Structures are given as structure tokens and as C-alpha cells.
Amino acid sequence: MDYLLSSALTEGANIEKTVTEFNEALKIACNSTFPIHRASRNSTSHRSVSWWSADLTILRKRTNALRRLHRTTRNNDELREKRKTQYFGCKATYAATIRREKIRSWKEYRDVSTATNPWGAIYKIAAGKGNTMTQMSLRKPDRTLTADTKETLSLMMETFAPQDNRGDDNEYHKNIRALTEQPVNTTDDWEFTTPEIRNIIENMKTNRAPGEDGITSEIYNHAFKTVPTFITAIYNSCLKQGIFPTDWKKAKLIPITKPGREQSNEVSKYCPISLLSIGGKVLEKLMINRINHHIHTTEYLYKNQHGFRPQTSTIDAVKALIDYVEEGFSSGEVTVLVSLDVEGAFNSAR
DSSP: OHHHHHHTOOTTOOHHHHHHHHHHHHHHHHHHHSOOOOOOTTOOTTOOOTTOOHHHHHHHHHHHHHHHHHHHOOSOHHHHHHHHHHHHHHHHHHHHHHHHHHHHHHHHHHTTSOTTOTTSHHHHHHHTOSOOSOOOOOBOTTSOBOOSHHHHHHHHHHHHSOOOOGGGOOHHHHHHHHHHTSOOOSOOOOOOOHHHHHHHHHTSOTTSOOOTTOOOHHHHHHHHHHSHHHHHHHHHHHHHHTOOOGGGTOEEEEEEEOTTOTTOOBGGGEEEEEEEOHHHHHHHHHHHHHHHHHHHHTTOSOTTOOTTSTTOOHHHHHHHHHHHHHHHHHTTOOOOOOOOOOTTHHHHOO
């Protein structure tokens, strides 16, 4: 089967259609094999709650860790008793913190209904009328607030994933677009090898959330072991045709509230996390490895670039800055530092 599938990927094959069909086949296989758990209408076990905080997350992890330590301690009664005391103490603190956060959250929500409006949100909850969820409003560029959930989500998408509007291009941008559409006359790179792809897939972290297609790294690893030649042919077709399949570009976007900005109504309070598909991540890593090899062997990168380079970090940049400032001080010179922060740089970079 592996050979037959790979032989179908001849020169000029429709790689977009192939990737779509491959993803659908994986989904069908998973749905027919794995048990599917669907929460009932009345189930609340997996619902998020407004009163949850970062402190509760830390306490929960610590409580679970102490519980595991207590359970796995078997041959030392004194140590087991000590760990039992630690576990129950942490568990009591965890429970008390939950109660305190619930009360605090309820008091905040209670203030929604004022003395002049007795028929507000609290009355509706007591009477069981309507949706009990509070409306989330965000501030628009004109400083007014969004009116409903649809408008709020539209504002978030415009901010996190702005449209690439060709009408906003200047001459420089137009020239760049024209260059990308010209045929490439350079020599083709070496094809990806099966061991090269296997190494990347096997080293993918298994505790990461899947993308929009729901395919995890473990599932993708099993699929590769079943049809390695076919998957290798897919990536080599992408390389030869210069295509990044549309299905692998789709992302599941999760907005995460930045610490300390829970009460803000600015859209910048959120940090958007994009969950990408494993197939696309593998293609990215294959290309990055090739590009990194090329730019390091040709020494294209400037020595003072500390970001997006292996074996370098912001610590190296800070150390270089300190050394430069100290050198200026020692020679009696004045040092001026200019810092530039571009708002939404990665969301709107061309």
C-alpha cells in the first residue's frame, strides 16, 4: 500500500488534494478506532470558570504532585507519614483558595445589578431567564465598545490575523510581491530523506495540543511508521512544487489573557496562541533545518543577531549591551540606548 500511494505522487501531482485526502483518511481512521467522549448537556466537568486563577493552577499541580509522592512512598513509614501531612496540608490550602476565589468572583458579579436596576443580571439568574453568561466587550479603534459577541470576535480576528490588503502596498511591497511570482532559476535542493523526516516526527513533543484537524504527534508518528515512503513523497512534492498545503496553514486560535490584565477591555489584553497541524509543523522544521544549514555555512547572519539562532538568547544580547555600556563608561563617553517596540509586529509583518 505504501508503494502504491507513493507511486501516485508523480511529477506535477495535485499536492493540495493529496494532503486533504490524507488528513481526511487520518480523521476517519481515528474516529473509527478511538472512543469518542462527548460531554452531556448538563456536564460541567470540563467547562472553564471565571473565578479560576494562575495561583489555583500552581496549587493544583503542587497538590497532585504531593499526592503522587505520598502514594508512591511504600518502604519508609516515617517518610510516607511526612508526605501524607504535606499532601493534606496543601489539599486544604487548595480547597480554601477555591472557596475564596468563588466568593470573590460572585461578589464582583453581584455588583452588576445596582440598586437602581433590580431587574438586572442577578434577577435573571434567580428567575432562570436567558443566558447567564456575561457579555464580553472590547474597545474598538474608535474607542467605543463592541456591542455583541460577533462584533467582539470580529475585532479580535482583525487584530490577531489582519488581512493582507494589496491596496495598502507601496512600491517596495509591490516589487517584493513581483519577485515572489517569478520562476526560481537556482539549483533544486536535495530531496528530503525518510530518516530525516522520521527524526523530526519522532522528536515532536507529545504533550502539545493538536491543531484544527485534531491529529496529534503520536497519531502522525504511527501514520508515518505505516506509510513512510508515501509521507516522504508528500514532503518532496511540496519541496519540488514550492507549495505549503492550505490544510496545513489552518490554525486553531486560542486567546490567552495576559497576567494582570484580566479586567482590561483592550484587545491587547490577549496573547493569541495558534495551534498548528503536525503535518505543517514537520514541513516547517524540514525547511528550517535546510535554511539554517545554508545561512550558517555561508555566514549570512550578522554576529549581533541574537534572536532565532541556535546557541544564542536574550541573555547574550543583554551581556553584549552591558559590556558596551561599561566600555563607554570606562572611557568617559556618553552612551545612548534607543529601544523600539513594534505593536503587533508578528501579527502584521508582511
